[in-house]
Amino acid sequence: METEIYLIRHAQSHPSTRLHNSEWPLSTVGQVQAVKLGDLLEPLGIEVLFSSPFARCLQTIQYFSGKSGLDVVVEEDLRERVLAREIVRDFQDIWRRSWDDFNFALPGGESSIDAQHRFVAAVADIFGGHSNKTIGISTHGNVMGLFINHIDRAFGREQAEGLRNPDVVRVTANDRLMWDREFRLPGLGTSQRTTRRHRLST
Secondary structure, three states, rough: OOOOEEEEOOOOOOOOOOOHHHHHEOHHHHHHHHHHHHHHHHHHOOOOEEEEEHHHHHHHHHHHHHHHOOOOOOHHOHHHHHHOOOOOHHHHHHHHHHHHHHOOOOOOOOOOHHHHHHHHHHHHHHHHHHOOOOOEEEOOHHHHHHHHHHHHOOOHHHHOOEEOOEEEEEEEEEOOOEEEEOOOOOOOOOOOOOOOOOOOOO
């Protein structure tokens, strides 16, 4: 029996300069998306559920958690990578550079390689304790992309930019982790693309 991991990118959030990015809630649209997502996740047979500690991830799976009866285990290292500690106007250039050079980091920010190692280690710990299970992980676009890149180098910046809010990616594990390129969660076709301008994290 193989282990299945469903990486669940959070629904549309409502960024605010008045809140720490970890506290950004879901937008009104995101709240509707989270309810719909909860119904769509049910047929996947998820047995254990993990989440980033960020509010938008916890709110994204709140409905599904209640419907499925699954407790949410919060793991700090599933958090998003923060590119910068302050609002930046040239976000697109910084985003591209972070994919071109995995060692690049702004002062106070986290490099792609550090975020990738952190997230991969967190998933490895989850996998190690729940082999042959179907696992749901509520997290963020940047670290999801970096994780898939770790599995398959064909997944790069352009593919990461194609992730939507919300989105679900399937990874399987037997002898090694494999990204299921063909997987599309039925009914999730109306997810929103993220606007990356001036964003600190996703």
